[in-house]
Amino acid sequence: MSQDRPWFKSYPQGVPHEVDMDEYRSIVSVFDTAVSKFSDRPAFSNFGKSLTYSDIEVQSRHFASYLLGELKLKKGDRVAIMMPNCLQYPIAIFGILRAGLTVVNVNPMYTARELKHQLIDSGASALLVVDNFGHTVQEVVASTPLKQVITTGLGDLLGFPKGALINFVLKYVKKLVPDYDIPGAIRFKDTLTLGRMHKLPEIDIDSEDIAFLQYTGGTTGVSKGAMLTHRNMVANMQQSGVWVGNGLDFGNEVIITALPLYHIFALTANGLVFMKLGGLNHLISNPRDMPGFVKELQKTRFTAITGVNTLFNGLLNTPGFDQVDFSNLKMTLGGGMAVQRAVAEKWKKVTGVTLVEAYGLTETSPAACINPMDLKDYNGAIGLPIPSTDVCLKDDAGVTITTLGEVGELCIKGPQVMKGYWQRPEETANVMDAEGWLHTGDMAKMDEKGFFYIVDRKKDMILVSGFNVYPNEVEDVIAGMEGVLEVAAIGVPDEKSGEAVKVFVVKKDPALTAEQVKAYCRENLTGYKQPKTVEFRADLPKTNVGKILRKELRDPSPPAEVA
Template sequence: MTIERPWLQHYPAGVPSEIDVDEFPSITAVLQSAIDNFGDRPAFSNLGKTLTYHEIDTLSRQFAGYLLGELKLKKGDRVAIMMPNCLQYPIATFGILRAGLTVVNVNPMYTVRELKHQLADSGASVILVLDNFGDTVQKTLVDTPVRQVIATGLGDMLGFPKGTIVNFVLKYVKKMVPDYDIPGAIRFRDALTLGRMHPLPEVSIATDDIAFLQYTGGTTGVAKGAMLTHRNMVANMQQAAAWIGNDLELGNETIITALPLYHIFALTANGLVFMKLGGHNYLITNPRDMPGFVKELKGVRFTAITGVNTLFNGLLNTPGFDQIDFSPLKLTLGGGMAVQRAVAERWKQTTGVTLVEAYGLTETSPAACINPMNLTDYNGAIGLPVPSTDACVKDEDGNMLPTGEVGELCIKGPQVMKGYWQRPEDTAKAIDADGWLHTGDMAKMDEDGFFYIVDRKKDMILVSGFNVYPNEVEDVIAMLPGVLEVAAVGIPDEKSGEVVKVVIVKKDQSLTAEQVKAHARENLTGYKQPRVVEFRKELPKTNVGKILRRELRDSPQS
């Protein structure tokens, strides 16, 4: 079936309708190109230490040598990484990929139950873990396929004496490193030393080989591993680079990577796109320490930053952020959750740069739609489908809906995953016979080809037969100056089936429920207005900062 592509008429100048998926046969080819072209330039910085592309080359080769030469891993074996952003992350990731193996990214905040599921499901035989989370791994190892643990301290790649001091402070002063004992575990630095004795052989990597098993859907049921191939990741890197690259200079960009690299957004947008451009990734280990984060930003001339709405909102509400020199800043990209108008407008006012909203999923590696970089103001859209990507809106019977009608957003393109790891039934539910990935997001398209997310199917609130979309309610409540954060959910009601409840974290402690309701009355039609206003000290979130609406629905006030 032919599909209309009105979005192509609204592409920014210089953005192609199609990308060259075959320019790089694998992620390792992208890395090699960056090493060849930008070898002496800074690649990654963290906690005051910088590694050049040549240094990443050497160290990742050593790690690959250890995995193949010492552990005798075979092509396609899975290696798990359980760390926040630190220099060991890119070294390990590129080492694993260069060895022809698959990276299993693990959220370091996982509980024993969650970690056990992911290790058992993925079949990972090796795990690299930061000491801070070593006790979780220790408690998890029984009944998993893991046969080698590699452990590392946050300071291990920082050199002497700084690295020693960092490790000492974390363990003995801040008490952030628990005691644990894993027989046979090896230190990361020792693994690199052993790897030197095993030069990296020529490893044949096919475009269809699985580069990453990215686990997703943990908040909606059992977590599933999205199989992201080298082709998927390279395609999405090419798509995003074609979209944003016209405004950027090769070898001269510095991006703030505060979102964790184990999250697909940072992995592709920051890790791969900026590697292709010879950019410098400045890794933030603990962005939740907002005062510390702002202090770090003051010392970096950064040209780009990515994040989620809660991260940008947190920065804007941290003293000193408005005193940073934003003159080098060219690009701010928001994704992972809806960007709120109030946050986007304040970001533009504070930094002088538009907060450009993008949309994607783990299953699309992740970018599917991005707003034009030359957008001057917040437009409420998730943007236009990126090059080589088709998007449409379908009804429940799988029929494409016309412009303006709300249905399920579906995506087709080279960035769409191979499927879910060892879950053919789930794969068949997600990707239909025509190759469309069903996102589970309710959306509509306007006549120019811009897509608008109305909401997640499961988050939709049904009030007396009327659909209420939490994003809309949240956007309105977020306009109140006294609101720091807000989430809207549906709660059962005898009369109307459901009513709207908003849960608010106050910025101004004098804010009252009546003020919130009065504001809602002015801005929302009757059935959309919150009947219940609840105040909390914080909202439940994933480690990446997405608000967990389900938890707000399921749990009483805490």
Template structure:
């Protein structure tokens, strides 16, 4: 076996070949250990307010007791959480898990169409939503099985008077909270107060129970829920912890969490790995406000930061960033999308720390490959498979290819999802009989076991680390009466890696690009919006009439 894993010989000193995915019985067991060790240490900080591990323990316990004692939810029921990074997120997430329930992470920027699909598909029994997005929940509630809505304002855990001021400004000054009415909804703080009156029964959560339904796009354009079990998350936390082990110091780390915790990268890397270390996690609610983000970074020393290429690039181009004291910074991890050489080199120049690229998928919880943390400089690789993980390159027939040859990257390990929620055919298509997850990424491996992404087998578009599936964009644009045919493709973009472009054959000659973009805004989350709209008289097709997206990507633009 070892000779088929050349990467082991190139592991950094101190990183084991294997981890024990059964070291903890569940994700809450990891939390319990952290609480016992670090009770009085700061756990999460947001907008100047910090809660300790002890407070996280008490409040997540009370929320769990509310879900079981008041709502009478049963083991395995799903609870959707729809909010940006704020203190409510970790309290609610750990509360749901401690109750033996499953978290359905929900992008707060979803349109009604996208949210309806996710709530219906997951069968969520309850949803916790921030006021800013309550109107979207109101609009779809009647079509779902949701029994209880829990609402909260961004300022609700910030204390008085700050919290009240934040909520007032968001609603009345910035007009960021549309009016909504949801009969029977309860406020998050009230739910916690009610939960405090209930005992929390002993919950037996096994490693095979589903911790998260993490939705990801599909080739059909329908978002599918990846079933991530407690085993998957515990294993991936162990793998990433082992990898950064030599760099990480228990009880001494402060990590910047700017990527949303509802995204699998931040959820595992920041939310779980650094919680286990007793780190202080600084939650950035709106990283798109780059000047505000830089101001936040100047407030206190930080030792680690994760992000996607666009985030690092944005920071490097924001005035004041280069003035920050980076002497405490020891770890910068980039994932979600390809890290560009120019960005990595400039990051090293400004901060003195190497931007280490990692590779993962929602389906792998997410980490599959990471570059050595002691990497001297950017190397263009996605790194080496993490402990207890096998990776190989396969051809179309499923045969493993030798070093240097390009084929589909396949991953096998304890972090690979159980499958897609209620979609056995999709699961079988993704995970073969030998347990290999087919990633859809074309890659090659060198003789040292480093993997390099070459291209994508699928037509999926990657915008700032988020998957955009062409079918979904096409389905939405095709709803317009003036559209005869449409194809969506990804085109290179300096800022986001790729941008969405739609090529349309008009039915109505008066249809404009602005009308197409306005329609997309109504039905698609921001990162899925077409940046470029091009009109043509026909689209390239196969002899059976299938649109050739790859041909559209490869040829020079025509009007």
């Protein structure tokens, strides 16, 4: 299948089959080019304050100089960042990379146990943390290799009086900043002052140097660091850039960045692709505050937005969203989890713009397949393999499937595929075969036009009397019901059929009954796919990015903590 690449005939006009891998040697050279082209353009904004490309250049240089000159870090050392979206994020990322160091993105919602594992596993020398999560760091700092903790308040770069006011409200009014004490910690603003006293040396950054240790797999066992090189990230920026960049206006795009930059989707799609385009990333620090998020959208002339299904669904169900001005919106990109038809169709109806689904993994930096940007309507596919990317389907024996429409494990090959898992050769060997294919664990099929469709996660599949039931399909059907806000499906043990389908539903209509859900499923699903049990919940367990955690729903004990 990979030989004839049927997807090329469905490529949008103007999209090349291959991308130029040698245009940039590193993320730093992409950054330098963007700064020289767009120096006075706004690059990142948050809480009404904007920083230009030139501002980011100056401040990231000072941070890089601090890391090398004051902390005496050496090329390849790891620096962790534990923050939501805020102006400190891009300064830190580009500072770390310009210093020839590796960024370790940390989910700020981590428990002390999860944080400790990641800091020890990555061997991070320094950690930048926002005050809200300082108490978690305090618990573990003594048992990690950290040499320096750098702290910052969410309002620290917003200027006076706004910054001081935001910090005050977060700590004393909303009580979101528990007290903490980390001996020897330094404030982020002080690192920039100290950095000014050092000249940033010329650092030779090779395309094979590790840019990011991006942790993944926390939901399937111990969290592993995917080694993403400068080449991986630049390749994916180039691949995604030629795909989504058609019809975008260099220097004038405004993208809403609500998914956290510590997540690979926003990091590449928003942070890198739109930096190359000279766009403005409008950072949303707390997208869970949906009414606040909608108010922010009402004040912003945005041209693009990325998100996951739960984020789009949340917006559509928040009062005032339909009053947002969508006249400038050109692009909506959904990824990170399956986009549901009901959500996509409602999004198109409210905004006038198609919700275009993309597919990727942390291990592929992340994009592997994207639907054409000129797609008229939601099509249920994850799209076409993007330039310079090969995709095939393999059966359980590892043999490539050649029959059209047959389901197999989706496997990916391309310059965006990670170097491997950090210090875990056996884990790397589990997902990368001898021919260089990355095995995704996702079951998929391909149609005659080269579009791929995810059927489900290999391990989430439910086996009912020998028949495969894919939770995505069941969820998709129930999500189309009037009174349903959210839904998740899992398999539970069953004496007669081995496994049976159980669904967890969050009601939109308080009057909704389990019998109504089952009746709707009888009309829309064949017998063995219908849920045997319907359980109503006030909410569903999710990752911090909004992916529903089926694993926690399968665990009969109530979750101790849902991040």
